[in-house]
Amino acid sequence: MLPAEIAQAVKRIQFVTGRQVADVMAGAYLSVFKGRGMEFDEVRPYVPGDDVRSIDWNVTARTGEPHIKRFVEERELTVMLLVDVSASQDFGSGRRSKLEAAVELSALLALSAVENGDKVGMLLFHGGADLYIPPRKGGKHALRVVREVLARGQDVAAGPMRRTIVPRFVRRWFKQLQDKTRSEPRRSTSIAAALEFCRQVLPRRAVLFLISDFLDEGYIQVLRHANRKHDVVAALITDPREADMPPTGLVTLEDAESGKTRLVDTRSRAFRDELGKRAEARRKELYDQLRATGMDLVVFDASGSMVDPLLRFFRERERRLRR
Numbered sequence: 001m002l003p004a005e006i007a008q009a010v011k012r013i014q015f016v017t018g019r020q021v022a023d024v025m026a027g028a029y030l031s032v033f034k035g036r037g038m039e040f041d042e043v044r045p046y047v048p049g050d051d052v053r054s055i056d057w058n059v060t061a062r063t064g065e066p067h068i069k070r071f072v073e074e075r076e077l078t079v080m081l082l083v084d085v086s087a088s089q090d091f092g093s094g095r096r097s098k099l100e101a102a103v104e105l106s107a108l109l110a111l112s113a114v115e116n117g118d119k120v121g122m123l124l125f126h127g128g129a130d131l132y133i134p135p136r137k138g139g140k141h142a143l144r145v146v147r148e149v150l151a152r153g154q155d156v157a158a159g160p161m162r163r164t165i166v167p168r169f170v171r172r173w174f175k176q177l178q179d180k181t182r183s184e185p186r187r188s189t190s191i192a193a194a195l196e197f198c199r200q201v202l203p204r205r206a207v208l209f210l211i212s213d214f215l216d217e218g219y220i221q222v223l224r225h226a227n228r229k230h231d232v233v234a235a236l237i238t239d240p241r242e243a244d245m246p247p248t249g250l251v252t253l254e255d256a257e258s259g260k261t262r263l264v265d266t267r268s269r270a271f272r273d274e275l276g277k278r279a280e281a282r283r284k285e286l287y288d289q290l291r292a293t294g295m296d297l298v299v300f301d302a303s304g305s306m307v308d309p310l311l312r313f314f315r316e317r318e319r320r321l322r323r
Contacts, residue, residue, distance in 0.1 A: 042070050043067050043068070043069055045065060045068075046060075046066035046067060046068050051068070054068040054070070055069075056068060056069045076117060076118060076119070077113070077119070077206070078118065078135045078206035078207070079109065079110075079113040079119065079121070079135070079207045080120075080122070080135060080198060080206050080207070080208045080209070080230075081106050081109060081123070081209050081211065082122075082195070082198065082210045082212075083102055083106055083123070083124050083125070083149055084102070084125060084194075084211060085124045085125065085130065086127070086188070086215075087256035088215045089212075089237070090256065091241075091256060092239060092302055092303075093240060093241035093303070094303030096302055096303070097239075098237040100302070101300060101301075101302035102211045102237055103149045103150055105211060105235060105237075105300060106145065106146060106211065107146045108306055108307065108310065109209055110142040114137060114142045117137065118137070119135035120135055120136070120137075120141065120142055120145060121133050121145075122145045123197060124149065125189075125190070125193065125194035126190070127189070127190050127193070128190060128194075129193060129194060131148060132201065134201075135206070188216075188258070189212070189215055189257060190216065190219075191212060191216045191219040191222075192219040192222040192223075195208075195210075195223060195226045198226065198230075199226065199229070205231070207233070208226065208230045209233050210233070210234050210235065211235040211237065212235070212237065213236065213238065214234070214236055215257055220289050220293075223290075223293065224293045232295055234286075234295060234296065236297060236298070237300050238279075238283075238299060238300065239302045239303065242275075242279050243276050243280065244272070244275070245266050245271075247267040247272070249265065249266060250263060250264070250266075251263075296313065296317065298310065
């Protein structure tokens, strides 16, 4: 995609998601993700109706008039978007691919975060950490996040993190990670490597949105460790054709992650039934594994709305927090 086309795409996404954030997203986001705690704001005179437990007895004794301590929530959060840009994300049978759906979802989350004064950062990954944008505030920064997801692979080929200044120990760790994974297929997904990278660069607790199709193995233990330190939300991007294929005859399917091919007869009822069962089993296994770790899973259909599942998740999580 040319830079001019990327700029046009960013404007289009900003127009579409901007109204959604202003109309429905911002309030739901604010009610679900809380700050790190309460911080002292001021001492003021007591008025009838105030909680007597908030009385500052030292100030009251000194002035001879009752005063209370007022606290406000320390609201600022760090929101990190971990976006899978591996080859399998390019698949799409409808009006957009899984990656295009991930772009829109990233835009919604980034704009919602900056709308509420939070910091937002991003990590693009496939076989390792491809591009890291440190968390910052501001609308321009949020649009940069969206632009980089759109541009996705263009800067990756020129060298990971070449546009970001990061600590020397991170670069040293990343080189070790590259050497370790060099023998793996170039297009394979490594969720574990992305989470391990975040452990290195995020010293404080953050909200991590892991946006992927989760076509990977061996990452659950690393995910458990990440969720102990951070608030991790798994966003599963799916496509209808991954579970239901039309009977069009003989078709050669290619595994986008490994490049392996297989000839299948899509007219076979047994094949289509098995495809649906495997897709459902994979989703259920992922749900059970994440629930066992106390994590949330939100499922997004690439051919449908990104807003509706996100709002349902916000409302469900808000209900749980109120219990």
